[in-house]
Amino acid sequence: MTILFGKLIRETYTSPNGEFHLYLLRIHGGEMASAVFIGTHAPKALKSVEYQLHGEWQHNPRYGRQFLIDHFSRPVKENHTVDQRLDTQTVIQAKKRIDPNVYGIKQEELSTTLEWWL
Numbered sequence: 001m002t003i004l005f006g007k008l009i010r011e012t013y014t015s016p017n018g019e020f021h022l023y024l025l026r027i028h029g030g031e032m033a034s035a036v037f038i039g040t041h042a043p044k045a046l047k048s049v050e051y052q053l054h055g056e057w058q059h060n061p062r063y064g065r066q067f068l069i070d071h072f073s074r075p076v077k078e079n080h081t082v083d084q085r086l087d088t089q090t091v092i093q094a095k096k097r098i099d100p101n102v103y104g105i106k107q108e109e110l111s112t113t114l115e116w117w118l
Contacts, residue, residue, distance in 0.1 A: 004028070004053045004067065008035065008045040018042075025053075025067060037069040049074065 005028040012034075013022040021042040025035040028050070035053065037043065043051055055070040 001054055001070070002056055002067075004055075005050055006053060007047060007050050008043055009047055011042075011045040014042075034063065034066040035069055036066050037072075043069075043072050 004025075007026045008023045009026050010024045011021060012024055014020070019038060019040055021037040023035040023037070023045055025033045027033060035055075036058075051072045051074060053067065053069050053072050055068045058066055058068050060066050
């Protein structure tokens with residue numbers, strides 16, 4: 001199993017039944033390649049998102065070298081999953097608006113909660 005870090009720049013083809021997806025992949029470091037995902041829960045091609053792709057290189061007789069994606073994830077930063085982290089600006093605004101005494105939240109609990117979100 002090979003692990004690549006890269007961005008799915010564009011989805012160039014999707015089969016009519018939605019189970020075959022072909023992407024233009026920019027591998028970390030700048031190399032461009034084709035990537036294939038077979039399944040219904042395919043990754044979205046977003047230029048700003050880097051994925052961790054698990055799979056194998058294969059040679060298609062017609063289209064050449066392609067990376068067959070077995071599964072994928074978004075890299076985790078600072079021991080938080082991407083879904084758990086909030087935008088830093090949102091947290092700063094929340095800190096400005098919340099008066100801990102009004103809501104009965106101790107300052108220590110508020111700080112711990114906001115640190116977890118970051």
